[in-house]
Structures are given as structure tokens and as C-alpha cells.
Amino acid sequence: MPVLASHRKPRTKVRTTTPAVGLTTAALASVTLLSTQNATAAPAEPKPAVEEVQKKVDALYRQAGAATQEYNRAKAASASQQTKVDTLLSDVAKRTEKINEARRALGSYAAAQYRNGGIGPAATFFLADNPQGYFDQSRLMDRATERQQRSVTEFRTQQASAAKKRAEAVKSLETLTETQATLASSKKDVQTKLTEARGLLSRLTAEEKARLAELERKKEAEAKEKAAKLAARQAAEAKERAEAEEKAREEAAKESGDGSGSGTGTDPGPGTGSGTDSGYAAKAEKVLAFARAQIGKPYVWGASGPSSYDCSGLTQAAWREAGVPLPRTTWDQVEVGTRVATSDLKPGDLVFFYDDISHVGIYKGDGMMIHAPKPGANVREESIYYMPIYGSVRPA
Numbered sequence: 497m498p499v500l501a502s503h504r505k506p507r508t509k510v511r512t513t514t515p516a517v518g519l520t521t522a523a524l525a526s527v528t529l530l531s532t533q534n535a536t537a538a539p540a541e542p543k544p545a546v547e548e549v550q551k552k553v554d555a556l557y558r559q560a561g562a563a564t565q566e567y568n569r570a571k572a573a574s575a576s577q578q579t580k581v582d583t584l585l586s587d588v589a590k591r592t593e594k595i596n597e598a599r600r601a602l603g604s605y606a607a608a609q610y611r612n613g614g615i616g617p618a619a620t621f622f623l624a625d626n627p628q629g630y631f632d633q634s635r636l637m638d639r640a641t642e643r644q645q646r647s648v649t650e651f652r653t654q655q656a657s658a659a660k661k662r663a664e665a666v667k668s669l670e671t672l673t674e675t676q677a678t679l680a681s682s683k684k685d686v687q688t689k690l691t692e693a694r695g696l697l698s699r700l701t702a703e704e705k706a707r708l709a710e711l712e713r714k715k716e717a718e719a720k721e722k723a724a725k726l727a728a729r730q731a732a733e734a735k736e737r738a739e740a741e742e743k744a745r746e747e748a749a750k751e752s753g754d755g756s757g758s759g760t761g762t763d764p765g766p767g768t769g770s771g772t773d774s775g776y777a778a779k780a781e782k783v784l785a786f787a788r789a790q791i792g793k794p795y796v797w798g799a800s801g802p803s804s805y806d807c808s809g810l811t812q813a814a815w816r817e818a819g820v821p822l823p824r825t826t827w828d829q830v831e832v833g834t835r836v837a838t839s840d841l842k843p844g845d846l847v848f849f850y851d852d853i854s855h856v857g858i859y860k861g862d863g864m865m866i867h868a869p870k871p872g873a874n875v876r877e878e879s880i881y882y883m884p885i886y887g888s889v890r891p892a
Contacts, residue, residue, distance in 0.1 A: 546707045549700065553693045557870045560689035561854040564797040564806055565825045567682035571798065572824045574679055577672040584665040591658035598651035686797055690871055719879035723863025726880075729839065730862075779818040779892055780844025786817040787858050787866040790875045795868040800824070805868040805875060807856050811846055814858055818844075820892045826856045833891040838880075845890050849883040859888070 544552070700708065790813075793804055800809030808829060812822045822829050830848050841847070841859045849855040857867030859880065868875045 546700070546704050547711065549696050549704075550708055550711055553696055556689045556693040556696075558850055558852075558854055560686050560693070560797065560871070561807070561850075562852050563682055563685040563689060565808065565827060565854055567679065567686060567798055568806070568808060568824045569827070570675055570679040570682055574672065574675045577668060577675055581665060581668045581672055584661060584668055588658060588661045588665055591654055591661060594654045595651065595658055598647060598654055601647045601651075683798075690797075693871075716879070716882065719881040722881035723879035725863070726838070727862035730841075733839075776842070776844065776890070776892060779815075779820065780842065782818040783814045783844045783858060784860055784866070786814045787860075787875075790814075790868075791866065791877065793868075793875050795871055795873050795875065797871065807868045810866075810868045810875060811856050811858055815891055818892070822891060826853050829856060829891075830887065830889060833889045836888050836890050838885060838888060841880075841888055842890065845888050847880050847888045848886040850886060851884075853886050855883060 697705075697708075787810065790801075790805065790810060795806060796804035797806050798809075799805050801813045805813065808824060808826045811829060812824060815822045822832060826848060829846060830853055833846075836842075836845060838847075843859060843861045845859040847857050847859050847865055849857075855867070857865035857878070857880065859865050860877065863880055864877050865880050866875065866877055869878065
């Protein structure tokens with residue numbers, strides 16, 4: 497008997513191992529790839545040392561100081577140019593009114609000639625295609641009355657003058673636009689430098705910030721030590737001068753006593769510059785009194801008082817108190833007055849810092865100054881040796 501075929505469906509074989517093998521292979525490949533990438537990737541940049549951060553921050557603050565002076569210069573120039581433009585526009589408006597008056601006068605002559613019959617020279621002037629060519633014809637000037645001639649001349653003069661002033665106003669407006677662009681650029685530059693400096697400081701740990709503060713204290717101590725040496729040296733020199741002057745007076749008195757007594761009794765004194773020195777000292781006293789009153793107020797770039805200052809804003813305001821006008825920027829202030837050596841500094845003198853002359857302070861004596869230091873700090877007393885000195889001037 498033949499064997500009957502089975503009608504049961506064959507079982508479908510389910511493969512469970514292949515996906516697992518594929519997954520495992522992919523995972524291994526990923527791990528291998530990551531391992532390879534990690535092995536070949538460049539190492540992360542090491543975090544800068546606190547000393548390096550200090551140098552970078554100081555450099556950024558100095559660059560911001562220079563940009564602040566550029567901003568101050570552009571701001572002063574912008575204000576001056578705006579005043580010039582306003583004056584020119586006002587002048588143009590006045591001259592335009594004079595032109596209209598002259599035009600009305602000429603119009604009245606033309607109307608009178610029309611009423612009298614015919615077209616007079618004034619009307620012909622207004623109706624001519626080429627008035628200038630018409631002026632060149634001597635016939636018009638022969639027929640016009642003297643009063644009409646004066647009116648025509650006045651009209652032409654005012655017209656030419658107004659055109660000239662309009663051209664000046666347009667040029668001044670263009671200059672003002674350029675100055676304002678410089679102002680905006682300088683402002684952006686300052687903000688960029690300060691943002692970068694704040695970013696560096698914000699990434700410091702508490703321990704690093706403490707280390708940075710310690711470095712600042714050390715820097716201040718070294719600067720104060722140098723200031724003390726300068727003060728001692730100045731005191732010794734002053735004592736020597738006083739002794740020399742006293743000796744000169746004693747010798748002069750002795751010579752006067754040995755004489756016949758017929759002299760006039762006049763004494764030129766120990767020096768010819770004492771009057772000038774006392775006048776400067778009086779001004780310097782006012783300057784320093786003002787500066788001391790600002791101690792504790794915040795440094796704000798571009799500020800010139802009364803609630804905040806930048807470095808040159810403080811010096812400008814202080815010397816203004818003594819009746820001496822100073823320009824706005826450190827670059828211009830350093831050109832005012834007389835240059836003096838550091839060893840010859842007197843209270844009230846201005847001390848400038850860095851090769852780019854981006855900072856200034858007011859000398860108060862004993863190697864110390866009053867200044868508006870930098871963003872985040874207040875007006876304070878500090879050694880002039882805290883920063884590299886560029887030079888000094890006596891403003892008055």
C-alpha cells in the first residue's frame with residue numbers, strides 16, 4: 497500500500513542567532529571606532545595658569561582703556577561737529593530768508609513795471625531762459641534804476657552765499673556721519689574687550705580667584721615699596737634745598753651787616769620761581785581736594801562725572817575745578833603744560849602710563865596718585881608704580 501504524503505504544513509525555522517550576531521558586530525565596530533577616535537584625537541588644551549590669566553586680563557583692560565580713549569575722542573569730535581552742523585543749518589535758513597526778501601523786492605519792481613505798461617528789466621530777468629546771460633547785457637543795467645540794481649545785486653550775493661553755506665553743511669554732515677561711525681566702532685571694541693576679560697575671570701575656580709587676589713596684593717605691595725623710596729628721596733632733596741636756601745639767606749644777611757648800611761634793604765629771596773610755585777600749589781590743592789571727594793565712585797568707561805569717571809574724565813574734571821581746561825583724552829592731555837621727570841613730580845601733576853598712553857592719574861605726593869583704575873574698580877589712591885610710567889606733565 498502506497499505511503500500517503502503528509503498534509504501538515506512544514507514548520508518555519510526562526511533564526512534567532514543572526515540578528516544577535518549582527519548587533520554584536522555593530523557594537524564591536526562602534527567601540528573600535530570610538531577607541532580609534534579617542535586614541536587619535538588631539539588632547540584638550542591645558543587650562544591656563546592663574547598668572548597667565550592675570551596677564552591676559554590686564555592686557556585686555558589696557559586695550560579697553562585705549563579703545564575708551566578712542567571713544568572719548570570720537571564723542572568729543574561728534575559733539576563739536578554736531579554744533580558746527582547746527583550752526584551752519586541755522587545760517588542757511590537765515591540766508592534763505594534773505595534770498596526770499598530779495599526775490600520779493602524784485603517781484604514788486606516787476607509788478608510795478610507791468611502796471612505801468614510793458615515788461616521791465618526785472619520781469620525780463622525773471623522770465624529769461626538764461627538770467628546770467630541777460631545780466632551780461634549792458635542794456636539791462638543802463639535801463640534799470642539804481643535801487644533795482646542794488647536789489648538784483650543783493651539777490652545774487654545772497655544766493656551765492658546760501659549755496660556756499662549749504663555745501664559746507666552737507667560736508668559737515670558727512671564728517672559727522674563718519675565720526676559717529678567711529679564712535680560706534682570704538683564703543684563695540686571696548687565692550688568686546690571687557691566681555692572677554694570678564695569671561696576669563698568667570699571661569700576661574702574659587703581657589704584660582706584667591707590666588708589671583710594674592711598676586712594683586714603682591715603687585716600692590718611692590719608698587720607701594722617703590723613709592724616709599726621715591727617719597728624718601730624727594731624728602732631728602734627737599735631738605736637739601738631748604739638747607740641751601742637757609743645758608744644763602746644767612747650769607748646774604750651777613751654781607752648786608754658788614755656793609756655801610758646804605759643799601760636799599762631789598763632781598764630777592766631764595767629763588768625767582770617762588771611766586772609761580774605758590775600759584776601752582778594753590779591750584780593743585782583745589783585739584784586734589786576735588787579728586788579726594790571722588791574716591792569710592794565707580795570707574796565707568798566714557799564717563800566724566802559726577803557720579804562715575806574714567807581715568808581722563810577724572811583728571812579733566814579735577815583740573816576744571818582749578819580753572820584749567822583740559823582736553824578729554826589722555827593722548828591730548830599729555831600734550832598740555834610742561835613735561836616733568838618722575839623724580840620732580842609735585843602734587844597735582846598728571847602721570848601717564850603704558851606706551852600707548854592709555855591711562856592717567858593725579859599725583860598726590862609721596863609716590864602716590866588718585867585715579868580711576870579700570871572697570872569693576874572705584875576711584876582710589878594707589879602707587880604710581882602700579883603700572884609702567886610713560887611720562888608726566890604739569891598742566892599749569
